[in-house]
Amino acid sequence: MKVIVKPSTVSGTITAPASKSAMQRACAASLIKGGETVLHNPGISADDMAALDIIQQLGATVMQQDDTVIITSNGVNPVSQTINCGESGLSVRMFTPIASLYKNVIFINGHGSLTKRPLHFFNEVLPQLDVQCKSNNGYLPLEVKGPLQPKDIEVDGSLSSQFLTGLLMAFAGASANNVTIKVNNLASKPYIDLTLQVMKDFGLQVPSNENYERFHFSYKSNGKPTDSLHYTVEGDWSGGAFLLVAGAINGNIEVRGLDVYSSQADKAVLQALMQTGVIMSVEVEKITIQKSKLKAFHFNATDCPDLFPPLVALAAYCEGTSVIEGVNRLAHKESNRGLTLQEEFGKMGVEVVLQDNLMIIKGGEPVNGAVVSSHGDHRIAMACAVAALKAESEVHVEGAEAVNKSYPAFWSHLEQLQKS
Numbered sequence: 001m002k003v004i005v006k007p008s009t010v011s012g013t014i015t016a017p018a019s020k021s022a023m024q025r026a027c028a029a030s031l032i033k034g035g036e037t038v039l040h041n042p043g044i045s046a047d048d049m050a051a052l053d054i055i056q057q058l059g060a061t062v063m064q065q066d067d068t069v070i071i072t073s074n075g076v077n078p079v080s081q082t083i084n085c086g087e088s089g090l091s092v093r094m095f096t097p098i099a100s101l102y103k104n105v106i107f108i109n110g111h112g113s114l115t116k117r118p119l120h121f122f123n124e125v126l127p128q129l130d131v132q133c134k135s136n137n138g139y140l141p142l143e144v145k146g147p148l149q150p151k152d153i154e155v156d157g158s159l160s161s162q163f164l165t166g167l168l169m170a171f172a173g174a175s176a177n178n179v180t181i182k183v184n185n186l187a188s189k190p191y192i193d194l195t196l197q198v199m200k201d202f203g204l205q206v207p208s209n210e211n212y213e214r215f216h217f218s219y220k221s222n223g224k225p226t227d228s229l230h231y232t233v234e235g236d237w238s239g240g241a242f243l244l245v246a247g248a249i250n251g252n253i254e255v256r257g258l259d260v261y262s263s264q265a266d267k268a269v270l271q272a273l274m275q276t277g278v279i280m281s282v283e284v285e286k287i288t289i290q291k292s293k294l295k296a297f298h299f300n301a302t303d304c305p306d307l308f309p310p311l312v313a314l315a316a317y318c319e320g321t322s323v324i325e326g327v328n329r330l331a332h333k334e335s336n337r338g339l340t341l342q343e344e345f346g347k348m349g350v351e352v353v354l355q356d357n358l359m360i361i362k363g364g365e366p367v368n369g370a371v372v373s374s375h376g377d378h379r380i381a382m383a384c385a386v387a388a389l390k391a392e393s394e395v396h397v398e399g400a401e402a403v404n405k406s407y408p409a410f411w412s413h414l415e416q417l418q419k420s
Ligand SMILES: O=C(O)C1=C[C@@H](OP(=O)(O)O)[C@@H](O)[C@H](O)C1
Pocket: 020, 021, 022, 090, 159, 160, 161, 162, 165, 187, 188, 191, 305, 306, 329
């Protein structure tokens, strides 16, 4: 699908979508907790749908009712031998250890970009927890056979935090007692805060967190699972970042649904925006942001790598040279995002230089109309669309359907803002 974005101002009020990071964790926690969970503001992205499907294959029942999703679970009790993670990195890395709680073989698959994302962590780590694990040389498909036994273990967290999220959930699901997960070089640390927050909200066992290096579980019985836990999925700072950047580039908009007290990593977009000098007011209920004269910024996105795409769009309109640190974190996302951002913004005449772990963006020059490609990556599609808002002419975004992975309403939200 191709979407043509015309240069235009944006105005009006928009509510950010549900966070897929929070929604997928809530699905996992509902499965592990047992009993009934009512999810309010449930996400509907492709990644969220993958997580809902996985928990059903692993034994939960899922019912849509009005604006909620009701999940009932008896723990991990699969009704199928196979789970399909779609294109979701979080789902495959979080649900593989959870599926390993089961005593029989489970096959794990996915499609598209997920088949190219590294999973060798499991070949190294799961056997140490008594799980047999086969993979296709460190890639999908996987085959696991548990039951996983929580043990003291030391793992490498430098590739992705998502493996640790999976281990933490699985250890809680196995009632880990007096065991420690030691992690070296953990990446994307705030995502672990979100994991621990969701575990706490669901009444799961929460380990102590010693400086993101040691997570110690000491068993505390929480008694019977709470009947009918109500959980509201928070708004998505990762998708919301594109809306805020759209406002800064060429708008006057109000973004709702973003919790300023959230544990989400991408809340840090506010820090980058503040450096640009944008006119913005942050309140509990809403963030108001408007087109302003923007100056270049220097931002470290090592722990919030999903902010690179919106920040490159922002940097294109900032006077001077902006620098974003943490490019090494981008190689294994839906595309190799350092390279795809360089290529696609290059087509619009925006110079993006990759130097070691830095991305250097020369801003303040005219942004040209162009035909760009999403490379099947939702965040590349959204970054190009937002950059188009003040371009010299139309930007044609090919592969625009990629946004369904995290933000299916993105194109209609953008259109709504362009019209109001
Ligand atoms: O746990 C999560 O919800 C996520 C963690 C991050 O991945 P890494 O830990 O691999 O950086 C992020 O990029 C991804 O979009 C979502």
